[in-house]
Amino acid sequence: MSIRSKIEALKETVPSNVKIVAVSKFHSNEEIMEAYNAGQRLFGESRVQELVQKQQELPKDIEWHFIGNLQRNKVKQIAPFVTLIHSLDSERLMREIEKQGCANNRVIPCLLQIHIADEDTKSGFSPEECRKFLSEGRWRECRHVKISGLMGMATFTEDEKKVKNEFDKLKSLFDEFKDLHFKDDADFKEVSMGMTGDYPLAIESGSTIVRIGTLIFGSR
Numbered sequence: 001m002s003i004r005s006k007i008e009a010l011k012e013t014v015p016s017n018v019k020i021v022a023v024s025k026f027h028s029n030e031e032i033m034e035a036y037n038a039g040q041r042l043f044g045e046s047r048v049q050e051l052v053q054k055q056q057e058l059p060k061d062i063e064w065h066f067i068g069n070l071q072r073n074k075v076k077q078i079a080p081f082v083t084l085i086h087s088l089d090s091e092r093l094m095r096e097i098e099k100q101g102c103a104n105n106r107v108i109p110c111l112l113q114i115h116i117a118d119e120d121t122k123s124g125f126s127p128e129e130c131r132k133f134l135s136e137g138r139w140r141e142c143r144h145v146k147i148s149g150l151m152g153m154a155t156f157t158e159d160e161k162k163v164k165n166e167f168d169k170l171k172s173l174f175d176e177f178k179d180l181h182f183k184d185d186a187d188f189k190e191v192s193m194g195m196t197g198d199y200p201l202a203i204e205s206g207s208t209i210v211r212i213g214t215l216i217f218g219s220r
Ligand SMILES: *Cc1c(COP(=O)(O)O)cnc(C)c1O
Pocket: 023, 025, 046, 067, 068, 153, 195, 196, 197, 211, 212, 213, 214, 215
């Protein structure tokens, strides 16, 4: 199947209010252009250098999302153009995004990444850390960072019950934070969850953004 037909088939299974980010990491400009020519405009990358290069070479109406672990010293390179950072997971990173947003005279939309899986990784707030981060309230001082929702990755397992449970947990955390801190903030609205292997479950749990790589572009 061509990339175009894979995107068309995918759109049939994703409700129109759920955004599809085509995760193009490790895939070529030619492949990205195939998706672009099929109407896809949202793309996600997880490495700064690769993202910067693709952004320079590809059409300027592409909206680039950064979905990977983000080092503070690299924020500067993506700050001029990134449309959504999915991986804000510390106060120090927020401060740097604030600084670079300010320098570029932009407000940079960001999602708080939450660690919902069993697997040990260094990225993501724990739910408890995120509660603390939000109630301390210093994020309100960052005028160039717009906290727009949450992002999470489920455990890589065949156990659908477990995966569904983790997605439900992320959605209820979103509801809790919306109620406590973002009641009057229409921009806090995104729950980024679901990848090739688990996006139908994520949508059932209330995902608003799915991040799909393999299903569109094939394996990396
Ligand atoms: C690579 C990646 C994806 C896409 O994964 P697929 O299984 O290829 O759909 C989604 N989210 C993040 C954070 C990723 O790094």
